Amino acid sequence: MAKPMDQYSWKDLPIGCVVAEPGNARDYKTGDWKSQRPVVDTAKCIKCGVCWVFCPDAAIYKNEEGYYLANLDYCKGCGICARECWTGCIKMVEEEK
Amino acid sequence: MKDKRVGMEVSIALAEAVRMANADCIAAYPITPQTHIVEHLSELVADGKLDAEFIPVESEHSALSVCAGTSAVGARTFTATSSQGLALMHEILFIVSGMRLPIIMAVANRALSAPLSIWNDHSDVMASRDCGWIQIFTESGQDTFDQTLCAFRIGEDPRVLMPTIVNLDGFTLSHVVEPLFLVSQELVERFLPPYKPLYALHPDKPLTMGAFGMPEVYTEAKKAQEVALRNSYPVILEIWKEWGELTGRHYHPVETYRMEGAKIALLTMGSFGENAMEAVDHMREKGIPVGLLKLRLWRPFPFEEIRKSVQGVETLVVMDRAVSFGGIGGPVCSEIKTALYQQSRRPKIYGFIGGLGGRDVPPEQFEEMVQQALKMKGKRQVEEFTMLGVRE
Numbered sequence: 110m111a112k113p114m115d116q117y118s119w120k121d122l123p124i125g126c127v128v129a130e131p132g133n134a135r136d137y138k139t140g141d142w143k144s145q146r147p148v149v150d151t152a153k154c155i156k157c158g159v160c161w162v163f164c165p166d167a168a169i170y171k172n173e174e175g176y177y178l179a180n181l182d183y184c185k186g187c188g189i190c191a192r193e194c195w196t197g198c199i200k201m202v203e204e205e206k
Numbered sequence: 207m208k209d210k211r212v213g214m215e216v217s218i219a220l221a222e223a224v225r226m227a228n229a230d231c232i233a234a235y236p237i238t239p240q241t242h243i244v245e246h247l248s249e250l251v252a253d254g255k256l257d258a259e260f261i262p263v264e265s266e267h268s269a270l271s272v273c274a275g276t277s278a279v280g281a282r283t284f285t286a287t288s289s290q291g292l293a294l295m296h297e298i299l300f301i302v303s304g305m306r307l308p309i310i311m312a313v314a315n316r317a318l319s320a321p322l323s324i325w326n327d328h329s330d331v332m333a334s335r336d337c338g339w340i341q342i343f344t345e346s347g348q349d350t351f352d353q354t355l356c357a358f359r360i361g362e363d364p365r366v367l368m369p370t371i372v373n374l375d376g377f378t379l380s381h382v383v384e385p386l387f388l389v390s391q392e393l394v395e396r397f398l399p400p401y402k403p404l405y406a407l408h409p410d411k412p413l414t415m416g417a418f419g420m421p422e423v424y425t426e427a428k429k430a431q432e433v434a435l436r437n438s439y440p441v442i443l444e445i446w447k448e449w450g451e452l453t454g455r456h457y458h459p460v461e462t463y464r465m466e467g468a469k470i471a472l473l474t475m476g477s478f479g480e481n482a483m484e485a486v487d488h489m490r491e492k493g494i495p496v497g498l499l500k501l502r503l504w505r506p507f508p509f510e511e512i513r514k515s516v517q518g519v520e521t522l523v524v525m526d527r528a529v530s531f532g533g534i535g536g537p538v539c540s541e542i543k544t545a546l547y548q549q550s551r552r553p554k555i556y557g558f559i560g561g562l563g564g565r566d567v568p569p570e571q572f573e574e575m576v577q578q579a580l581k582m583k584g585k586r587q588v589e590e591f592t593m594l595g596v597r598e
Contacts, residue, residue, distance in 0.1 A: 115422040119429035124367060125306035126427050127405045128414035 143186025325564020
């Protein structure tokens with residue numbers, strides 16, 4: 110996105126509101142939608158990546174040490190990763206202000 | 207080449223116009239009375255006379271959804287429907303216009319159920335009035351043929367990019383054989399260049415159509431769409447003018463008939479204009495200063511032309527072919543009243559609703575409407591509208 114959504118005048122909008130720039134959803138941070146965030150206990154994590162497979166938002170990434178962590182800029186806090194995790198190493202923790 | 211006059215069923219003529227426009231894709235679900243349009247097109251495709259994909263689907267919802275997809279990849283796209291079919295498309299009508307996909311659709315106008323009726327009135331398209339498409343009404347077979355070709359040119363114009371409906375009265379137009387002039391393929395090719403989409407879905411150049419619009423941007427999107435539909439108006443006039451120069455057949459948003467010195471005017475939309483013309487001729491013979499306005503362009507609505515056309519008119523009789531239940535009576539009359547409300551001088555306006563579900567409105571009934579309106583004129587309070595010829 111060239112600029113934030115609330116700065117577009119009606120004249121700036123592309124015809125039919127086409128999004129001509131592929132992949133620009135990455136500019137739209139949905140992380141503030143969540144009320145809970147996943148916290149990984151790396152001591153228990155076996156690096157299987159099942160959380161990465163199940164994440165509906167592609168918000169999980171593999172860090173340099175091979176652990177799977179959530180990118181909190183995009184994670185909406187749905188908790189699917191915590192539910193699917195085989196070792197129970199992901200806990201959903203309340204987001205506090 | 208001098209164009210030859212032929213006798214042809216109007217539905218077939220419309221389908222021939224789509225062939226000459228060299229449509230790339232037709233998706234449709236059969237419904238009376240548009241049946242012959244897509245039937246003929248499917249034959250043309252099967253016989254190799256039209257190089258297009260003909261996609262039969264299981265419902266009109268799917269028909270227009272397929273059209274949205276094919277238009278989005280840049281294909282010249284056509285469909286046709288009627289009545290319940292248009293109602294089933296309702297959701298997609300708005301999606302297509304919001305995405306600015308220039309699909310061309312013929313609607314052979316037919317009453318909505320219940321009671322079930324296959325016959326002609328305008329309740330189908332009036333229920334979808336606010337769908338954001340350009341909407342044209344035709345009066346004759348020649349009109350229908352010409353307007354179908356013009357619709358492709360209008361809708362696909364890069365200054366417009368709007369889906370467009372060509373309305374033709376079911377049966378009273380769609381199923382009659384009329385004498386009409388076809389045009390040469392060479393003329394069509396000159397008039398209608400290949401469709402060049404501004405955006406098209408293609409794997410080499412990914413883009414998103416029909417994305418989510420948050421509250422921060424939805425209002426702006428609707429404003430842009432509204433302005434775009436209004437801005438199509440001068441382009442429509444320009445294209446009709448060009449068509450007139452090429453064929454000698456001239457079209458206007460409001461067609462006038464014997465309006466010189468008219469103190470009384472009838473206003474109709476669609477094929478009943480021909481009956482009304484006869485009524486006007488007869489009344490003129492009797493010395494009644496009456497004329498006729500035929501509304502061709504329904505969206506964008508021709509406010510200025512309507513205001514200009516009724517100058518000097520004291521009594522305006524508007525005939526609707528659909529009911530807005532519990533509201534103002536007829537949608538056309540309501541629109542005309544709104545268009546004239548701010549004028550310091552405006553005629554008295556009387557709304558009639560008739561020709562519902564296939565009932566004929568012969569010329570005598572148009573004369574009757576005028577007489578009734580003149581009678582009501584003296585009264586202080588009149589009904590919002592009158593149901594024409596209803597049995598009490």
